[in-house]
Amino acid sequence: PLPAVQRLLGHSTPNLTTAHVSFTDDELHRMTKLFIERESSRKTSARNAFFGKIVAIERGDVQARITLVNLGGLRVSSIITSESLERLGLQPGRLVTAEVKAPWIMLECGEDYVLCSADNRFPGTIVRINAGKVTTEYVVRLDDGTELCALVSTANASALSLGIGAPAWVAFNGFAVILHADD
Numbered sequence: 001p002l003p004a005v006q007r008l009l010g011h012s013t014p015n016l017t018t019a020h021v022s023f024t025d026d027e028l029h030r031m032t033k034l035f036i037e038r039e040s041s042r043k044t045s046a047r048n049a050f051f052g053k054i055v056a057i058e059r060g061d062v063q064a065r066i067t068l069v070n071l072g073g074l075r076v077s078s079i080i081t082s083e084s085l086e087r088l089g090l091q092p093g094r095l096v097t098a099e100v101k102a103p104w105i106m107l108e109c110g111e112d113y114v115l116c117s118a119d120n121r122f123p124g125t126i127v128r129i130n131a132g133k134v135t136t137e138y139v140v141r142l143d144d145g146t147e148l149c150a151l152v153s154t155a156n157a158s159a160l161s162l163g164i165g166a167p168a169w170v171a172f173n174g175f176a177v178i179l180h181a182d183d
Contacts, residue, residue: 008145009071009072009144009145010145011145027053027093027095030095031051031053031071031095047101047102047148047149048099048100048101048102048105048148048149049097049098049099049100050068050070050074050076050097050098050099050146051070051071051095051096051097051098052068052069052070052071052074052076052095052096052098053068053069053093053094053095053096054066054067054068054090054091054092054093054094054095054096055067055068055069055075055092056092057085057090057091057092059082059085060082061082062081062082063079063080063081063082064079064080064081064082064085065077065078065079065119065174066078066079066080066085066090066096066179068096068098070144070146071144072142072143072144072145072146073144074122074142074144074146076098076120076177077119077120077174077177078098078174078177078178078179079119079173079174079175079177080179084179088179088181089181090179090181094181095181095182096179096180096181097179097180097182098177098178098179098180099177099178099179099180100148100172100176100177100178101176102137102149102150102151103151104172104173104176105148105149105150105151105170105171105172105176106118106150106170106171106172107138107140107150107152107160107162107168107169107170107171108168108169108170108171109160109161109162109166109167109168110167110168110169111123111167113169114169116171117173118171118172118173119172119173119174120171120172120173120174120177121169121170121171122142122143122148122169122170122171123142123143123167123168123169124140124141124142124143124148124167124168124169124170125140125141125165125166125167125168126138126139126140126162126163126164126165126166126167126168127139127140127141127147127164128164129162129163129164131154131157132154133154134153134154135151135152135153135154136151136152136153136154136157137149137150137151138150138151138152138157138162138168140168140170142170148170150170
């Protein structure tokens, strides 16, 4: 239900939630049901997930670029083989989950957009840091409330000098995005 999605995204009003993306009532109902069922039963090591609707498919000779938009309006691109595109039966309008493992997410310091080759780039704010001997985990909250986890070596974490509340960009390549399509 919309109030559940509104609360999940941290929005103050239902209008703010619905203003980001256009979904039919049937799509919202199916999406919420699928999301709740999947989240309660799925087992995966990937910490980062985007649930949304496919809005574009760009077919290539060997691979295809799939673009989905989540309820918060974020557009996420995945590059998969043409064979996978057919096997999964992906089409515009289909609901899917896109997952990205934390080590595949790169962090960039600051608020300014920096050019790079990553297909997916989102600004956010560091909300949690868990420093270990070998790796450091950063949790970045994006503007729509989505939280993404990035893992970096602790040596590189020291060089970044990112603290809680610091602005940062998360970036990941479309090749690192795994799509899950449920029937």
